[in-house]
Amino acid sequence: MKNTKSEIRAYLMVIGLVWTTMGLTQPLSGTIAVGYNDGPGMLFTTALPFWPSLRLGVGYTAVNPGRAEKIHNLFMPAGPATGSRKSADVVDLRLDFTRQIHWFELAPLRLFAGPRLAFFNAQFDYPIEADAIDLHSTHWGVGIGLEAFFRLSRYTHLVVSHGFDYFFLDEVVAGDSVYRPDNTSLNARPGVEFTDINEVLHQPVFEIRWMVGVQYRFAW
Numbered sequence: 001m002k003n004t005k006s007e008i009r010a011y012l013m014v015i016g017l018v019w020t021t022m023g024l025t026q027p028l029s030g031t032i033a034v035g036y037n038d039g040p041g042m043l044f045t046t047a048l049p050f051w052p053s054l055r056l057g058v059g060y061t062a063v064n065p066g067r068a069e070k071i072h073n074l075f076m077p078a079g080p081a082t083g084s085r086k087s088a089d090v091v092d093l094r095l096d097f098t099r100q101i102h103w104f105e106l107a108p109l110r111l112f113a114g115p116r117l118a119f120f121n122a123q124f125d126y127p128i129e130a131d132a133i134d135l136h137s138t139h140w141g142v143g144i145g146l147e148a149f150f151r152l153s154r155y156t157h158l159v160v161s162h163g164f165d166y167f168f169l170d171e172v173v174a175g176d177s178v179y180r181p182d183n184t185s186l187n188a189r190p191g192v193e194f195t196d197i198n199e200v201l202h203q204p205v206f207e208i209r210w211m212v213g214v215q216y217r218f219a220w
Contacts, residue, residue, distance in 0.1 A: 031159055033213025038090075038204070039063035043211055045096070055112065057094040063202060064088065065122035065135075070200035072126060074192050075133050075174065088122035090204050092165075094143065107148045116141040116165055118204045135174050137203055141167035145209065152214070161211040167204045172197050 030046045041061030048054045065088030072084065096112040103109060117140055124133045145163020152158055171180040172194065178186040179194040 029215060029217040031213050031215040033159060033211040035211035037061045037209040038207050053098050055096040055098055059092045061090045063090055066201040068124050071124050071133055074196055085125040090118050090120050092116055092118040107150055110147050113144040116143050118167055120203050135172055135201060137170055137172045139167035139170050139204055141165055155217045157215045159213050159215050163209045165207040165209060
């Protein structure tokens with residue numbers, strides 16, 4: 001998780017630098033949206049003023065981490081997983097190439113597509129046994145979608161977005177153990193392979209995204 005936070009901070013610093021340097025001479029716009037993406041979440045995006053068709057975004061989603069009893073059986077001594085608690089989230093960074101389109105008499109529409117980078121973090125707590133299991137994975141992916149704009153005022157629009165993201169499987173980190181899709185694992189528990197974990201861990205793979213938000217255009 002430490003590496004994840006560092007990468008997110010670096011990404012936000014890049015966005016801040018763009019806003020600070022380019023926003024001095026050109027109008028900026030940003031969108032804050034909430035919705036569902038395999039769980040409730042939110043998304044912040046900003047267009048690059050020097051290249052309006054290019055957009056940066058940061059998203060956060062709370063998701064179901066997987067099957068706590070199965071994870072218990074894989075990583076802990078045999079026995080029932082009683083009183084378990086679980087939580088997980090996905091932080092994704094996205095770069096979109098956008099294009100305006102006009103279909104019939106509908107509201108202004110925009111297609112978007114681009115690469116994705118998702119950080120999955122899951123925690124399974126077993127209070128009775130006073131133990132916990134933390135699992136992390138990082139996934140590259142691609143996404144595509146469509147969004148509609150409805151004017152609210154001179155500087156604001158209501159944005160309704162629908163899209164699909166696909167993420168590729170990658171290694172799962174559990175403490176000092178690393179489980180890889182090709183089974184070249186490091187410090188793996190005896191008898192535990194990547195396929196066993198992947199079957200019971202709810203990592204991001206194919207995600208359907210529905211979002212509603214407000215876009216604000218900063219002008220001075």
